[in-house]
Amino acid sequence: MSEAGNEGESGATLVEGPDTVEDLQRRVRRLRRRLKTAESEVRRVRSGLSEARHDLPATVERTIEQVVAERLSFLGEHHLRNLATVVSDLELAGVPGIMIEAGTARGGSAIVIAAAKAAQRPLVVYDVFDTIPAPGEQDGEDVHDRYRTIAAGEARGLDGEVYYGYREDLHAEVRESFARLGVTVEEHAVELVKGLFEDTVHPQGPVAFAHLDGDWYDSTMVCLERIAPRLSVGGRLVIDDYYNWSGCRRAVDDYFEGRQGFELRERAKLHVVRTTP
Template identity: 55%
Template sequence: MPTSDVVQRGARVVRRLSRGVRRRLSPAVPATPDPQQVAELKRVRKRLRTARAQVERLTEELNAVRHELSATRHSVRDPDPTIALPAEVSATVERVREQRLSYLKAADLEMLARLVVQLEQSGRPGLVIEAGTARGGSAIVMAAAKSPERPMKVYDVFGMIPPPTDKDGDDVHRRYELIRSGGSAGVGGDTYYGYRDDLYGEVTESFARCGVEVGAHSVELVRGLFSDTIDLDEPVGLAHLDGDWYESTMTCLQRIAPLIIPGGRIVLDDYYAWSGCKTAVDEYFADRPEFRLEQRAKLHVVRL
């Protein structure tokens, strides 16, 4: 039986026993109580003390289980949650969240930052890539976590998201129709990024406002469709892919995955969210044993 159920049952026992005690202590009890009633009352009080102690013990156990589950969720989300983030990187996460520049939770932004820090600490080479940046928040955090000399490329159309194809499921087409019709809301109720007049300029300004100016941190914002812009021939250390639909995800995998260094990693933001992304990932990695897929809060792919 789950711990919470045991605690609830114990609480019900305590309430029931408490009512019994109150009844036995009511004015209806004669001035000289019956010895049998006194003995019964003592037994009830003892049972009540025992039940209360059991509830307290089970409550402590439940709190311990909750703490363990929280730690497990954190470790599942983050390959190495013990990596300490520099204070400035943590501050960048806060700025990004305060300015509503990312759909990601703080824990997911911190996870991406730790992956970049881990890459730096390992001394491994390679680009840092984000494909699909929206308002730029996660890219800003990743750029803040890397060394200024390590190159980073951020790919996006910086405008309205491209339409899905017949490789995408009904969920994707319904979502796209909502976006196309003007009914989508942005982070925190702001204007949806695809409806903004100069998203490229806004993202550039957001990098600077968060203290990660693109020129000073070797960041290149690359505007256009992935199929037109992703053309690489250098090693990649870490790639965060947020392309939503099948075609954009498959294009990223075909052009980036072969360049991932051993020990390098791809994080796929939409694998659990949109059918097209999941289909592309499952198809691409079906017969590629050189990669390991890790089922975390976001899907991670590691080059072996």
């Protein structure tokens, strides 16, 4: 509040009292929201500047346009271009290893990754291809609220479409989407692996790139524990939900706390780069 006084009818100066604790708390919350918005905008602009310096092949641009038009990803065009740019840069740099997506929903981001990488480089896509597993004790209330909505059958897809977790035979649907967009799994060395991450994610060789979209704590942590040690120098993890869900953020913070050889870079999504063996 302003500390300037107001003149009353008597001519006396009425001085407003100090802010209450509740007033200060509200102001802090508003400032935090503004700061979060500003930080997000800075990340978006930085990422956009990086992408502006990198022209993607016309085939990749068309794939991104199709994915957006068919609503095959919760990621917007900006984020999809960022993924494609990272993949293209890794190819140009010759970073060795397979590529991974852990959590694909309707397959849109995986299709973009497959289109941007070299056709012969393997891409392994892990997902339950069903309703997302329940969160655990390490996840915050935001996560549990979201899961209650999903479990109740009340979640909605983009533009009110059927939520991906409620679709019948999502595995077959994703495979068909790859083919329909001209990025067949056979011709682009893509493997779609169905099951829980804890049962399926076991990369055996080097990893050049991984897009981690597991949402919750446990699913994110198991991917980090099994993929990050195999990440090649110069390789990159893109953590989809670090800024969105408390469980994912906590898993990343817990895993990388005090860990050497990795650099966390704030972009439109959180990027983790392997800097030393």
